[in-house]
Structure formats: C-alpha cells, structure tokens
Amino acid sequence: MRFLDFLFPPRDDEKILRDISVETFLSLITPQLEPKTRPATVILLPFHDTRVRSAIHEAKYHGSSHAFTLLGASLVEYLREADDLARVTSSRIRLVPVPLGDERRSKRGFNQVEEMATIAARELGVAVDTQLLRRSRETTSQVSLAREKRKANMRGAFTALRPADPSLTYVLIDDVITTGATLQAATRALQEAGAIHIIPIALAH
Secondary structure (H helix, E strand, O other), X not given: OOOHHHHOOOOHHHHHHOOOOHHHHXXXXXXXXXXXXXXXXXXXXXXXXXXXXXXXXXXXXXXXXXXXHXXXXXXXXXXXXXXXXXXXXHHHEEEEEOOOOHHXXXXXXXXXXXXXXXXXXXXXXXXXXOOOXXXXXXXXOOOOOOHHHHHHHHOOOEEEOOOOOOOOEEEEEEEEOOOOHHHHHHHHHHHHOOOOEEEEEEEEO
C-alpha cells in the first residue's frame, strides 16, 4: 500500500487502474461485431475484464485522465488499422461522440465519450464533431431496463442539428453497448440527417 493511500484512500477502480500502462491495456483489445445495430457495432474491449470495467467507471463517473488516456489509446489503436477507414483520407473522417443530455452533462461536468474521442482525434489528425447530434430529451438510465424498454426509452432521443455530409465517414462512438438501443437511435438520427457512411463503435460490451 502506498503512503498517501492512508491519507486519501483510493477507490477500488482507481487502485486497479493506476499501475496499468497503455501497452498493457491495448493488449486487451479484441474487436468483434455486434449485429444488434444496423450497421453492426464494432466492440473493442470486454467489459467483464476488471481492468476494462474499472477504466469505464473511472472515466464515466470520476473524469479520470488516466482512464481517458487508456480508452482513447484503444480507439486510436483500432482506427489506425480499421479496414473501413483504410482508403478514407483523414479530412473525410468525423468522430461523433454520443451526446449526453444537457442536465446530465451539467451535473457530471463532462461527456466521457467526448473526452476519449478528442484524444483519439488529436493522435489521428481527424476532426471531432460534437455539434452534429444532440440528445433531444433526457432519458432514463438504461442500466436497469429490459431490452424492449431500452429501445422505447431511446426512441427519438437524438436529433441532428444540421444536415450531415453524405461524402463523409462518421465514426459514432459510445463507451458501453448492451442492447444497442442507444447507438441505434444515434445512428438513425445521423441517417435521417443524410449520413451514408457510419461506423458505430463501442469501447466495451
């Protein structure tokens, strides 16, 4: 135990993460497709792994810069090698973090997905678009809802603030996917705005 732990006891998730390097975390990446959404969502990391779960929790609830770094690096690692982006110039790619509602963002002080996307965009030399989608209404937390109720909860939850450019590739990013309801709703909003090339990505499942 570290000396300062006596004065400032760390959270359990914080203790799990603090000695994990970027290289170690990247070794956990196991991309797979989740067909619950159309198009299918690319999942990068296994949520059942305690290190991944701790990173998601630390980023989402505590704004941990180390968690943002680990998760942002995972995005970079995947996007650099993604076949769907191999022939797309960086100027034609937009990273679109799934937005929080105004109330939740104000309470939390940040959007954890936006923080990760910003780190990835800086490394890759692409743009982040946080002004294309907005959450048009606050939604009940998805955690305790059954699959069908999650779909109903997210129906119409997102709207586009302007037309999408059909020549761009939009990489839609969320932190965790369960039933796919959130990413499907956000994808639908992009499609209704005119987006054609959409790649949904979830950090973990």
